[in-house]
Amino acid sequence: xxxxxxxxxxLEVPDSAIDxxxxxxxxxxxxxxxxxxxxxxxxxxxxxxxxxEVGSPVQADDLRPSDLIVPQAxxxxxxxxxxxxxxxxxxx
Amino acid sequence: xxxxxxxxxxxxxxxxxxxxxxxxxxxxxxxSYQVQLEQLQKVRRGVADVATSRKRLxxxxxxxxxxxxxxxxxxxxxxxxxxxxxxxxxxTRKAGLQSQLQDLQTQYETLQGEEEKLTQASQRLQAKVDxxxxxxxxxxxxxxxxxxxxxxxxxxxxxxxxxxxxGLAIQRAEDKTxxxxxxxxxxxxLMASGALDDVVSGPHDDIQAELDRMGAGHGVDHELxxxxxxxxxxxxxxxxxxxxxxxxxxxxxxxxxxxxxxAEAREPE
Numbered sequence: 001x002x003x004x005x006x007x008x009x010x011l012e013v014p015d016s017a018i019d020x021x022x023x024x025x026x027x028x029x030x031x032x033x034x035x036x037x038x039x040x041x042x043x044x045x046x047x048x049x050x051x052x053e054v055g056s057p058v059q060a061d062d063l064r065p066s067d068l069i070v071p072q073a074x075x076x077x078x079x080x081x082x083x084x085x086x087x088x089x090x091x092x
Numbered sequence: 093x094x095x096x097x098x099x100x101x102x103x104x105x106x107x108x109x110x111x112x113x114x115x116x117x118x119x120x121x122x123x124s125y126q127v128q129l130e131q132l133q134k135v136r137r138g139v140a141d142v143a144t145s146r147k148r149l150x151x152x153x154x155x156x157x158x159x160x161x162x163x164x165x166x167x168x169x170x171x172x173x174x175x176x177x178x179x180x181x182x183x184t185r186k187a188g189l190q191s192q193l194q195d196l197q198t199q200y201e202t203l204q205g206e207e208e209k210l211t212q213a214s215q216r217l218q219a220k221v222d223x224x225x226x227x228x229x230x231x232x233x234x235x236x237x238x239x240x241x242x243x244x245x246x247x248x249x250x251x252x253x254x255x256x257x258x259g260l261a262i263q264r265a266e267d268k269t270x271x272x273x274x275x276x277x278x279x280x281x282l283m284a285s286g287a288l289d290d291v292v293s294g295p296h297d298d299i300q301a302e303l304d305r306m307g308a309g310h311g312v313d314h315e316l317x318x319x320x321x322x323x324x325x326x327x328x329x330x331x332x333x334x335x336x337x338x339x340x341x342x343x344x345x346x347x348x349x350x351x352x353x354x355a356e357a358r359e360p361e
Binding site: 025028047060062063070 | 103216
């Protein structure tokens with residue numbers, strides 16, 4: 001499975017890690033829903049740390065799309081909210 | 093649905109919209125390649141812009157560093173001259189500049205980080221664009237429209253995702269540089285207006301003026317002292333020729349410490 005960390009590039013993550021990452025992702029989502037900036041920061045950091053731990057970088061000339069995309073480490077909650085809407089942050 | 097899946101879906105939706113527009117998927121290859129090259133240009137411009145802002149900050153940091161260094165020397169000079177009031181004033185001003193310096197340093201590091209990230213993003217995109225060009229030619233030469241569809245899909249989705257990511261990174265870097273340029277501009281204006289000069293340097297530098305006055309006064313006194321000593325030394329030296337014993341007696345009186353040296357000096361006599 002390929003995971004992209006925005007602004008950093010792609011990592012190949014073993015499928016066995018998916019459940020664990022989904023769990024960390026749920027915590028992140030709860031923080032966004034609960035509008036809790038502190039919880040958001042630590043949840044995002046935990047998710048990214050685990051992805052980096054289990055993942056290995058994908059070659060730069062690899063054209064495969066990612067299966068999952070994760071916000072960058074210094075993302076604010078407002079930025080992530082915009083990423084979640086179609087007319088949000090992503091430029092055309 | 094989790095954050096990861098939602099972000100991924102939004103990214104994917106953009107790409108699919110573009111793919112759906114093309115009647116023959118092979119058409120999209122050349123067009124996409126053009127867009128990729130433009131995007132590469134944009135990233136390189138982005139890197140250059142961030143580098144310019146970083147250099148400007150670097151200049152300001154250096155200026156402020158020089159000024160704090162100067163205030164520090166002034167404080168030492170003042171204290172050495174027994175002027176604690178002046179030393180205190182210099183240190184107060186130094187503390188004011190130091191907080192400004194810390195702020196600039198943080199901004200500088202942020203920009204440095206952005207520059208590094210964009211440089212890497214530019215290298216990643218370059219590698220993917222090169223790979224895409226090769227893939228595009230193979231697909232165009234080898235496959236019918238129907239066969240090409242799936243092969244194009246993957247390459248196109250992959251590179252579109254990279255471009256969206258790079259686009260976001262440029263936007264973030266632009267936002268950050270814009271903020272910093274505004275602050276750097278304000279500081280430049282402050283320096284140009286002389287408001288900072290008044291505090292630390294230039295014609296209105298009262299601490300330095302006072303030190304210079306004291307320094308000049310001290311210099312005159314010092315020179316006077318030296319002249320007196322020279323005059324006093326010349327007098328016995330004239331006597332030296334007449335009676336060497338008298339001179340050496342005077343020397344042993346004046347300095348008891350170098351007794352051994354004198355003993356050694358006397359030996360050849």
